[in-house]
Amino acid sequence: MxxxxxxxxxxxxxxxxxxxxxxxxxxxxxxxxxxxxxxxxxxxxxxxxxxxxxxxxVLGAKLEEVSVSLSFDPDAVAESVGQIFDWYQQHPELIRLLLWEALEGGDESDESERTRRDGFRAKAHRLVDAGAARHLPEEARLRAAQDLLFTLMGLIAWNFAVPRMCRLTLDEDTDQAAIARRRETVVETARALATAVPGS
CATH class of the missing domain: 1.10.10.60 (Homeodomain-like)
Structure with missing residues (x-):
């Protein structure tokens, strides 16, 4: 062969x-x-x-996989957050890889970091183009959209970074029960955050 x-x-x-x-x-x-x-x-x-x-x-390919598999719809932020939440639940290895990168990675900027930065910038621009933070001066809109994007990412990722803490804090018997409860809360929080940024 x-x-x-x-x-x-x-x-x-x-x-x-x-x-x-x-x-x-x-x-x-x-x-x-x-x-x-x-x-x-x-x-x-x-x-x-x-x-x-x-x-x-490996990390770059996993990030590309989530980026290709899911689109962040600025007109349906809560629904997008729910889909991303489900993806992370099915692919817990990405959160672990990101945590290892944070713990062990150096401070040097490389090509992959520039590529990732460009991807996040494009997502933030889509939020602005959809009208997010239109009450703010033009130069502040992108920053507001970036803050919203990062806050939403944290809302999703923390559930899978510390599943035991999630279960204990919510006083649930199983990780699965805690995650199911958290999904609903995360989606509703995303909806509230998106509408709290006027124009989203």
Whole structure:
């Protein structure tokens, strides 16, 4: 059977995503990734250039996946937040990767950071174009939309970053009961926040 480079890359990526989500960048081991991927370590370095670049590739791809899978509709903010909430519930590895990045990542700006910044800027511009914060001077509208966007992201992500705290705070018996309750609250809070920014 001939060597399938794309299949090898896919297996490495899948194994790396699981390893990084569980152990972070510092705790992840290339040999464990290689074993789980049924590949050799040299393939990882050949295709991805090392552990740090592999982590960046995994995180970038997961962020792209959520961006492509879901659109943030400035005319239906609460509904968009509900869809994003559901996506994060089905893909908890992204929150873990983002937390590991925050804990272990350096302060250096790179191309992936610029790409992510541009993506968030575009979402904020869509909110402004839809009329968000139109009561404010033009130069302040984008900042208000960015603040709204980040607040909504935090409303969603914190539920999956600390599920035990969520369950204990809400005094629920299971994580599932707490998350179901939180979804409703997050959507209604998003609706209130969006309407609190006049013009949204």
């Amino acid at each position: 001939p060597y399938d480079a794309e299949d090898t890359r896919r297996r490495i990526f899948t194994a790396a995503a699981a390893e990084f989500a569980e152990r972070g960048l510092a705790g992840a081991r290339v040999d464990r990734i290689a074993t789980a991927a049924r590949a050799n370590k040299q393939a990882i370095y050949l295709y991805y250039g090392g552990k740090e670049k592999l982590f960046a590739a």
